[in-house]
Amino acid sequence: MDFKLDKVHLLQQQLFRTFAETEIKPLAKDMDENEKYDLDLLRKMQKYGFLGIPYGKEYGGCGSDTLAYTLCMEEVSKVDASTGITISVHTSLACSCIANYGTEEQKQRFLRPLVDGSKIGCFGLTEPGAGSDVQGAQTVAVPDGDDYIITGNKIFTTNSGFADTFVVFALTDRTVPAAKGLTAFVVDRDMPGVQVSENIERMGIRAASNCIVNYDNVRVSKDRILGQLNKGFKIAMGALDCGRIGIAAQSVGIAQGALNEAIKYAKERKQFGKPITAFQNTQFKIAELQTKIDAARLMTWRAALAEDAHEKFGPLAAMAKLFASDVANDTTRYAVQMMGGYGYCREYPVERMMRDAKITEIYEGTSEVMKIVISGSMKLK
Amino acid sequence: MKIIVCIKQVPDTAEVKLDPKTNTLIRDGVPSIINHDDKAGLETALKLRETRGGTVTVVCMGPPQADVALREALAMGADEAYLLSAREFGGSDTYATATIIATALKKIGFDLVITGRQAIDGDTAQVGPQIAEQLGIPQVSYVEEARVEGNDVIVKRQFEDSAHILKVKMPCLITALAELAQPRYMNVGKIVDAYQKEIKVIGFDDLKTSLNPDWIGINGSPTNVVKSFTKQAKVAGTLMKDLTPDQAVAAIMDKLIERHII
Numbered sequence: 001m002d003f004k005l006d007k008v009h010l011l012q013q014q015l016f017r018t019f020a021e022t023e024i025k026p027l028a029k030d031m032d033e034n035e036k037y038d039l040d041l042l043r044k045m046q047k048y049g050f051l052g053i054p055y056g057k058e059y060g061g062c063g064s065d066t067l068a069y070t071l072c073m074e075e076v077s078k079v080d081a082s083t084g085i086t087i088s089v090h091t092s093l094a095c096s097c098i099a100n101y102g103t104e105e106q107k108q109r110f111l112r113p114l115v116d117g118s119k120i121g122c123f124g125l126t127e128p129g130a131g132s133d134v135q136g137a138q139t140v141a142v143p144d145g146d147d148y149i150i151t152g153n154k155i156f157t158t159n160s161g162f163a164d165t166f167v168v169f170a171l172t173d174r175t176v177p178a179a180k181g182l183t184a185f186v187v188d189r190d191m192p193g194v195q196v197s198e199n200i201e202r203m204g205i206r207a208a209s210n211c212i213v214n215y216d217n218v219r220v221s222k223d224r225i226l227g228q229l230n231k232g233f234k235i236a237m238g239a240l241d242c243g244r245i246g247i248a249a250q251s252v253g254i255a256q257g258a259l260n261e262a263i264k265y266a267k268e269r270k271q272f273g274k275p276i277t278a279f280q281n282t283q284f285k286i287a288e289l290q291t292k293i294d295a296a297r298l299m300t301w302r303a304a305l306a307e308d309a310h311e312k313f314g315p316l317a318a319m320a321k322l323f324a325s326d327v328a329n330d331t332t333r334y335a336v337q338m339m340g341g342y343g344y345c346r347e348y349p350v351e352r353m354m355r356d357a358k359i360t361e362i363y364e365g366t367s368e369v370m371k372i373v374i375s376g377s378m379k380l381k
Numbered sequence: 382m383k384i385i386v387c388i389k390q391v392p393d394t395a396e397v398k399l400d401p402k403t404n405t406l407i408r409d410g411v412p413s414i415i416n417h418d419d420k421a422g423l424e425t426a427l428k429l430r431e432t433r434g435g436t437v438t439v440v441c442m443g444p445p446q447a448d449v450a451l452r453e454a455l456a457m458g459a460d461e462a463y464l465l466s467a468r469e470f471g472g473s474d475t476y477a478t479a480t481i482i483a484t485a486l487k488k489i490g491f492d493l494v495i496t497g498r499q500a501i502d503g504d505t506a507q508v509g510p511q512i513a514e515q516l517g518i519p520q521v522s523y524v525e526e527a528r529v530e531g532n533d534v535i536v537k538r539q540f541e542d543s544a545h546i547l548k549v550k551m552p553c554l555i556t557a558l559a560e561l562a563q564p565r566y567m568n569v570g571k572i573v574d575a576y577q578k579e580i581k582v583i584g585f586d587d588l589k590t591s592l593n594p595d596w597i598g599i600n601g602s603p604t605n606v607v608k609s610f611t612k613q614a615k616v617a618g619t620l621m622k623d624l625t626p627d628q629a630v631a632a633i634m635d636k637l638i639e640r641h642i643i
Binding site: 007008011015019048049052057074100 | 571
């Protein structure tokens with residue numbers, strides 16, 4: 001067992017870190033304030049391969065792996081969690097469904113432009129009445145000749161404000177529970193009937209695009225079905241397993257980014273005649289948090305390595321996300337506390353990081369759902 | 382067109398600590414990077430390849446650890462990489478270094494050689510020009526713009542208060558300023574490729590038929606380092622405008638007297 005990154009991953013980490021510091025960090029505050037993602041930044045990341053990291057070169061991807069993708073997620077999220085989720089939804093949710101369940105023809109047609117960076121993807125599962133419980137899903141796809149007609153509303157569809165390709169889940173059999181009647185479709189933004197709302201106003205990750213998407217009699221041909229008819233639930237759950245590794249890495253990034261900012265500040269901030277890092281209370285708290293961040297990172301890497309080895313990784317991803325999201329919230333809250341009144345000011349990034357951290361306990365499966373996944377794998381019943 | 386870019390791996394700071402006894406750099410614990418001017422040279426080479434075709438070859442002389450600098454260059458888009466590394470090369474000054482690199486370049490072949498103006502660790506700005514001298518090819522240093530037309534390279538050479546536009550016939554050597562080009566980042570996928578490519582190592586044995594061992598390494602280096610120090614930054618000068626010649630003379634005299642220079 002070796003806990004060190006190899007040379008390839010070290011050089012990739014150097015790239016992600018340099019790019020994040022140079023290109024993303026200077027934009028993070030403004031993007032948050034304006035609640036708008038900078039699309040030039042997105043194009044730059046496309047150019048350098050950030051949007052196709054774990055996918056094969058035969059589809060225009062980087063030919064790298066999930067571990068490299070977690071390194072990217074951590075480094076970008078250290079400076080901007082919104083960039084993290086933008087990359088994550090595209091890579092882990094949209095692309096993975098097509099990569100894992102698409103036919104060769106579908107991969108060339110839909111996956112290639114996503115991983116080579118010419119198009120952006122999003123993932124529509126959550127509905128106003130169907131969050132943790134998919135049973136409430138109401139979006140339907142009705143057969144009509146060689147096509148299906150999709151009708152319904154999806155909420156919190158990340159990237160939908162600018163995405164080109166939508167992986168959408170709709171009921172194709174309403175006589176059975178939703179888990180047995182969902183089908184995955186690939187929908188294009190410019191298809192008649194696809195309507196995307198304004199960005200939903202949120203507490204954190206405000207630069208990310210997160211909208212309501214209305215599908216009003218959207219006609220799609222059968223060759224846009226991913227996998228088998230009525231087997232979409234498994235596809236969605238598989239994508240979320242992948243996604244949770246990304247969110248765990250994003251959480252590690254948010255936590256490490258906030259702690260780094262707080263340490264930098266605390267070394268210079270003098271109270272009672274010395275820098276506040278000279279006080280044992282500060283030192284102990286930093287030591288505790290860094291230990292937890294390292295543990296969260298190692299759990300994330302473990303899940304990533306299991307995915308790369310094609311082993312069962314769902315519960316490992318759930319554990320990593322459950323723990324890392326908790327660490328992100330703890331650490332950012334403390335970073336604000338350590339910086340006191342300045343930490344609470346918008347001039348410094350830690351208040352944004354604290355707002356951004358909260359969502360990691362909610363999206364792509366809440367912490368409670370993570371516990372269902374983990375305990376479910378332990379044969380307790 | 383075969384473009385060679387010479388790169389140096391340097392410590393990531395302009396103010397590394399010096400060993401007071403030996404006057405050499407203490408490199409332990411300091412991360413290594415590709416020298417800034419060299420990276421701008423590499424970017425220029427990649428751009429020239431995009432517009433003119435050809436290949437970009439990176440060459441680095443250094444210890445085996447310099448491998449990572451060459452991988453980075455490959456991940457930015459260079460086609461092939463050579464590491465010049467041998468115990469006999471150790472301790473070489475600028476003259477001996479240029480001797481080794483020039484000998485290797487004759488073996489590798491080239492149309493255009495690009496080096497950085499100078500390295501941030503030594504600041505000599507000598508290796509590029511010395512390589513050109515040893516190869517017997519024309520050189521232009523301090524290049525801030527470059528393009529290729531036919532068999533010529535058209536360059537803009539920087540001076541303190543002006544610039545020269547020069548046309549040089551290839552094969553030739555130019556030394557690049559960091560201003561020449563903003564280097565691109567590595568590409569995630571090209572990093573994977575970079576580690577699948579072979580880095581060709583050229584050692585002493587590969588060059589010994591054309592390399593005099595007395596002219597390389599620490600014994601072949603005519604330079605004696607008497608003292609190393611960090612450059613003092615110059616303060617900005619005072620600009621006095623719109624003076625008649627007489628007023629200017631008087632103003633200068635006043636300043637010289639004020640500072641006890643005369």
